[in-house]
Amino acid sequence: MLKVQEIRELIKLIDQSSIDEFVYEYEGSKVKMKKQMNTVARHVEVVPEIVTEPVKEVIPQTTAAVTEAPAPAQNQENVQEKQVENVEDLHKITSPMVGTFYESSSPDADPYVKIGDKVKKDSIVCIVEAMKLFNEIEAEIDGEIVEILVEDGQLVEYNQPLFLVKK
Structure with missing residues (x-):
């Protein structure tokens, strides 16, 4: 195998x-x-x-699925429009390379960031391992983490969104 x-x-x-x-x-x-x-x-x-x-x-690989509870037909369109508007207002922190996403520096350490955490441009938000090299990924902007789009240990692609940040 x-x-x-x-x-x-x-x-x-x-x-x-x-x-x-x-x-x-x-x-x-x-x-x-x-x-x-x-x-x-x-x-x-x-x-x-x-x-x-x-x-x-x-x-x-490149998109995150959004699931929600079924709603009446009238309200469902409004909810989807609001989600699209909200996502467009958010900054995406993307992976600069293909590799494995790690939320912390070691398996027993706390994650670098959690939903609701405030970050600065130079804040480390995760590590992407590529070819046995551990690359620290920075936030790129000041803001608040509103969503983590990948799971710890997940393989990520080049330019794949990892986090959504509210400016």
Whole structure:
């Protein structure tokens, strides 16, 4: 079976290529990746002697999904318009490189920032690890963190929004 790092490298290579679908099978294990509208779907199916159910994980690349409770048709349009207006007023702190997002300097340390924290231009908000180098990412502006768009340990793409900051 492929190691996690090898799968991450495959995801990067497939994302950068024009390949739409990739399948790898070895000794009863199967890895299948498909590109679909700005996301990479990874389907891993392990078939040892005891049959297990397939695991499917979707990794967002450039957009964050916003989910909300169903509302009446009249109010839903207004809510969506307000969300779009609010997001446009916010500054996006983006990843300057492809790598792994870390919210703190070590697994047992507190996160650099949380929702509601005030940041300055030179405040460190996270680390992006690329090729065994840990790169500190700064806030770029003065403001307040209103949303964290990625999870700790998640693979991020170049220019992918990481945080939304209210100026």
